Amino acid sequence: MERNLMKGNEALAEAALRAGCKCFFGYPITPQTEISAYLAKNMAKAGGVFLQAESEVAAINMVLGAASTGVRAMTSSSSPGVSLKSEGVSYIAGSDLPCVIINVQRGGPGLGGIQPSQADYWQATKALGHGDYQLLVYAPSSVQEMVDKVTLAFDMADAYRMPVMILADGLLGQMMEPVTFPEKKTDFIEKPWATDGHGGKRKHNITNSLYLKPEELEKSVVERFKRYDEIKAKHTEAELYLTEDADIIVTAYGATARVAKSAVNLARAEGIKAGLFRPITLWPFPVNEINEAVKNAKVILDVEMSMGQMIEDVKLATNCSKPVEFYGRTGGVIPTPAEVLEQIKKLGGAK
Amino acid sequence: MNYDILLAGFGGQGILFAGKILAYSGLMDSKEVSWLPSYGPEMRGGTCNCSVCISDEPIGSPLVVNPNVLVAMNTPSLEKFIGTVQPGGTxxxxxxxxxxxxxxxxxxxxxxxxxxxxxxxxxxxxxxNIILMGKLIAETGMFTTDTIKAAFEKVVPAKRAHLIDNNLKAIKTGMEYNG
Amino acid sequence: MAVVFERPKALVDIPTHYCPGCTHGIIHRLVAEVIDEMGIEGDTIGVCPVGCSVMAYDYFGCDMIEAAHGRAPATATGVKRAMPDKFVFTYQGDGDLAAIGTAETVHAATRGENIVVIFVNNTIYGMTGGQMAPTTLPGQVTQTTPFGRDTNVQGYPVRMCEMLSTLDGVALAQRVTVNSVPHIREAKKAIRKAFENQKNGLGFSIVEILSTCPTNWGMTPVDALKRVEDEMIPYYPLGVYKDKTAEEVNK
Structure with a gap:
C-alpha cells in the first residue's frame, strides 16, 4: 500500500471520508483548522456535506440533526471550541446518536494558547457536558493512528449508538508522518431508529433525550450503561512497550507517549529497566492492561502535558498498588525525552 | 541513519517547504520520517522553524530539541539554536x-x-532554501540526487511541474558551492 | 351524517399536555392539516426544541426530533443537509427562537436553509412558569418583570419577522395569529405557503404566529384572545414582511 506523507489533521479528515462520513460541521479554530479545510475541498466530491457553522454550538447541533437521520456525521474543534460543544454532546449521548467528535487539544484554561496540550483529559473522560453518560475516547499517538482510530470511531459509534471522541493534540494535528489508508467503507449497519421520514411504512420514530418521569429516565440511563459495560469488557486498548522486566513504568498517552518512548529508549541504553504503558482508549481506561504492565514494576511515572489528570485513573486502575509519581509540562510546553529521562533516573531507575 | 534536523528562519523563506522536501526524500527511501512545523498566528515575517526526523527506527518525539543538523536562515535563528546542536553536528x-x-x-x-x-x-x-538543502545533502550524504528528484516530483503539483527543474538547479547550486 | 371536521391524520390521536385555552393546539392542527393536504407526512421530519412544545414529538405523526433550547434551526440544518429531499420544519417558541437561539435562527435564515420555521410568539416563557421573553411587551408583568417590563432596564421586544426580512436567504417572513376564524384561515395559508416554498426550494420560510398563554398571563382564554387583538397586534403588526414568490410575480 502506498505510503503518503500527511499532516495528522489532513490524514484524519481523509480517513473520515473513507469511513463514509457524509456530513461535517465545524467552526475554525487553531490548531485543527486543516480538518475543515481538507473537507471543504474534498467532501462535496465524495458526495457529502461540508458546512461551516455560525458557532461550535450550532455545529454540534447540526451533527445531532444529521446523525438523527442515520448518516455518519462528524465535527472537530480544539479545546475552547469543545467546551462550547458540550451541551450538544450531552444531547447526542442522551438521544443515543452515533457521531465522531475530534478534539485537537491546545493549552487552557480560557483562551489559553494554541500549542499542544493534554489538559482536556478530564473533560473528555469525565465531564464533557451534563448528565450520566460517557464518551468512548481514543487517544492516537501517530498520524497513522489518527487514521486508524477515526475509522474505528465511526464503527464503534454506530455499533453502540454513542458519541466517540478522538482526543488528539496540536502536535499530532500539525505533524506529518507516513500514513496508509484503508479502502473506502461500503457496508454500513442498518439504523431502524433513524428519524429520516417514515414513508408511511412504520410508526414515527422519535429522536429524544427528554424523559419527564424519573423512572423512565433512569431506565434509559441504565440501559446505556449496560452498553458501556460491554465496551469496558471488550474494547479497551493499550500499548505495552518493554514492560515485562521493567522496574519503572512510564504511563503516557498521545503525543506525550512518543516523548516517553524516546525517554524509555534512552534509559534502556543506559541500562535502566524502563518500560512504557500507553492507553489508547482513555475511556474506558485499560485497567487489565495497566495491571499487566506494572506487575513487576517498583514505581510508576505518569507523564502528561497537563498538571496531572490521567494520573488519577492510573492510581485508581492500579488500586495504588505501586507508588505513582508525576512529571508534566503544561500551557503548550512539550516535555523533552531528556527531561523525562531525568525523572526516570530520579526515581531510582535501579540498574 | 538517524537525522534530527532543525530548520529555522523567517516566515516566507520556505523553511517548511525545505523541511517537506527532506521528509519526502526520507519517504522515497522508505525511512521513518516526521515533520513538525512551529505554528502560530503569524504567517509571514515572524519566526518559523521546522523539525524533521529521518531514521531507520520508529520516531519517538518529533520535536527536535538537540539537532544533529541545523539550517539557519537568519541571525536570530542561529543565535537561538546554535547552542542546542549535538557535538559533531552539521x-x-x-x-x-x-x-x-x-x-x-x-x-x-x-x-x-x-x-x-x-x-x-x-x-x-x-x-x-533549496540551495541550502543542496549543501546539506552534499555535506551529510543524507540522500542521493535521484531521491531528491523523486521527492520534488511527489511534492510539486502537476500544474507547477516546470518548477521542478528550477528546484533541481538550486539543489545542484548548493551541492557545488564551495565558499 | 357528513363529516364536517376531523382530526388531521398527521396528528397522533392522544391528549396533549397543553393548558386549556392555549392556542398551541390550533397551530399544531394547522401544521398537521397542511402536511395531510400535501401528502408529505412520510417525508417530513419535525424538530421541536425546549419550550412548551418540546413534547410535540408525541403529537405529530411524522418522524420527530427533540432539540436543545434554541438549537432547532441548527439541528434542522443538519437534517435537511443530510436529507435534502425531505421536508423539515421547526416549531419554536419566542424564548427559544428570539433569545437563546437568535444566532441559529439568523444564520439558518441567511444561509437560505430550505426549511420551515413555525414561530409561536406568546410574549412569555410558558414552560418554566411565566418569565420575561424577548418578545414580552413593555409594561407586561411576568415572574421576572414583577413591576412590568421596564424598557430602561430590560430593553425592548424583538420583532423577528421585520429583522429577518432584510436577509437575502429568507423566502417568506409572515406574521399571523389564531385569535379568530379569519385569522386562523390566514395562518393556515401562510403555513401552506411556507411548505410549498420548501417544496420549490426557495429557502428559509418563517411563519410567526401570535399565540396566547392564558395560564401565565393570568387571563381567561377569551380575554387572552382579546389581548392578542388589543395589545400584541399593535406592537407586532400582522402581515407579509418578505415573500419571494410575490417578488417573482412583480418582476
Missing amino acids: VIVDSSMVDIKVERTDVKVCYVPATELTSTDPQLKGGA
Whole structure:
C-alpha cells in the first residue's frame, strides 16, 4: 500500500471520508483548522456535506440533526471550541446518536494558547457536558493512528449508538508522518431508529433525550450503561512497550507517549529497566492492561502535558498498588525525552 | 541513519517547504520520517522553524530539541539554536542573511550565501532554501540526487511541474558551492 | 351524517399536555392539516426544541426530533443537509427562537436553509412558569418583570419577522395569529405557503404566529384572545414582511 506523507489533521479528515462520513460541521479554530479545510475541498466530491457553522454550538447541533437521520456525521474543534460543544454532546449521548467528535487539544484554561496540550483529559473522560453518560475516547499517538482510530470511531459509534471522541493534540494535528489508508467503507449497519421520514411504512420514530418521569429516565440511563459495560469488557486498548522486566513504568498517552518512548529508549541504553504503558482508549481506561504492565514494576511515572489528570485513573486502575509519581509540562510546553529521562533516573531507575 | 534536523528562519523563506522536501526524500527511501512545523498566528515575517526526523527506527518525539543538523536562515535563528546542536553536528548557514560567525568548534559549519546566489539567476529566484538543502545533502550524504528528484516530483503539483527543474538547479547550486 | 371536521391524520390521536385555552393546539392542527393536504407526512421530519412544545414529538405523526433550547434551526440544518429531499420544519417558541437561539435562527435564515420555521410568539416563557421573553411587551408583568417590563432596564421586544426580512436567504417572513376564524384561515395559508416554498426550494420560510398563554398571563382564554387583538397586534403588526414568490410575480 502506498505510503503518503500527511499532516495528522489532513490524514484524519481523509480517513473520515473513507469511513463514509457524509456530513461535517465545524467552526475554525487553531490548531485543527486543516480538518475543515481538507473537507471543504474534498467532501462535496465524495458526495457529502461540508458546512461551516455560525458557532461550535450550532455545529454540534447540526451533527445531532444529521446523525438523527442515520448518516455518519462528524465535527472537530480544539479545546475552547469543545467546551462550547458540550451541551450538544450531552444531547447526542442522551438521544443515543452515533457521531465522531475530534478534539485537537491546545493549552487552557480560557483562551489559553494554541500549542499542544493534554489538559482536556478530564473533560473528555469525565465531564464533557451534563448528565450520566460517557464518551468512548481514543487517544492516537501517530498520524497513522489518527487514521486508524477515526475509522474505528465511526464503527464503534454506530455499533453502540454513542458519541466517540478522538482526543488528539496540536502536535499530532500539525505533524506529518507516513500514513496508509484503508479502502473506502461500503457496508454500513442498518439504523431502524433513524428519524429520516417514515414513508408511511412504520410508526414515527422519535429522536429524544427528554424523559419527564424519573423512572423512565433512569431506565434509559441504565440501559446505556449496560452498553458501556460491554465496551469496558471488550474494547479497551493499550500499548505495552518493554514492560515485562521493567522496574519503572512510564504511563503516557498521545503525543506525550512518543516523548516517553524516546525517554524509555534512552534509559534502556543506559541500562535502566524502563518500560512504557500507553492507553489508547482513555475511556474506558485499560485497567487489565495497566495491571499487566506494572506487575513487576517498583514505581510508576505518569507523564502528561497537563498538571496531572490521567494520573488519577492510573492510581485508581492500579488500586495504588505501586507508588505513582508525576512529571508534566503544561500551557503548550512539550516535555523533552531528556527531561523525562531525568525523572526516570530520579526515581531510582535501579540498574 | 538517524537525522534530527532543525530548520529555522523567517516566515516566507520556505523553511517548511525545505523541511517537506527532506521528509519526502526520507519517504522515497522508505525511512521513518516526521515533520513538525512551529505554528502560530503569524504567517509571514515572524519566526518559523521546522523539525524533521529521518531514521531507520520508529520516531519517538518529533520535536527536535538537540539537532544533529541545523539550517539557519537568519541571525536570530542561529543565535537561538546554535547552542542546542549535538557535538559533531552539521550547521548550514545562509551567510547572506546572517552576519555572525559560529564560535563553537565541535560542530561543522558551512556558510553559503544562498540568498545572494539566487540574485544572479532568474531560475533560482526564491530558491535560497533549496540551495541550502543542496549543501546539506552534499555535506551529510543524507540522500542521493535521484531521491531528491523523486521527492520534488511527489511534492510539486502537476500544474507547477516546470518548477521542478528550477528546484533541481538550486539543489545542484548548493551541492557545488564551495565558499 | 357528513363529516364536517376531523382530526388531521398527521396528528397522533392522544391528549396533549397543553393548558386549556392555549392556542398551541390550533397551530399544531394547522401544521398537521397542511402536511395531510400535501401528502408529505412520510417525508417530513419535525424538530421541536425546549419550550412548551418540546413534547410535540408525541403529537405529530411524522418522524420527530427533540432539540436543545434554541438549537432547532441548527439541528434542522443538519437534517435537511443530510436529507435534502425531505421536508423539515421547526416549531419554536419566542424564548427559544428570539433569545437563546437568535444566532441559529439568523444564520439558518441567511444561509437560505430550505426549511420551515413555525414561530409561536406568546410574549412569555410558558414552560418554566411565566418569565420575561424577548418578545414580552413593555409594561407586561411576568415572574421576572414583577413591576412590568421596564424598557430602561430590560430593553425592548424583538420583532423577528421585520429583522429577518432584510436577509437575502429568507423566502417568506409572515406574521399571523389564531385569535379568530379569519385569522386562523390566514395562518393556515401562510403555513401552506411556507411548505410549498420548501417544496420549490426557495429557502428559509418563517411563519410567526401570535399565540396566547392564558395560564401565565393570568387571563381567561377569551380575554387572552382579546389581548392578542388589543395589545400584541399593535406592537407586532400582522402581515407579509418578505415573500419571494410575490417578488417573482412583480418582476
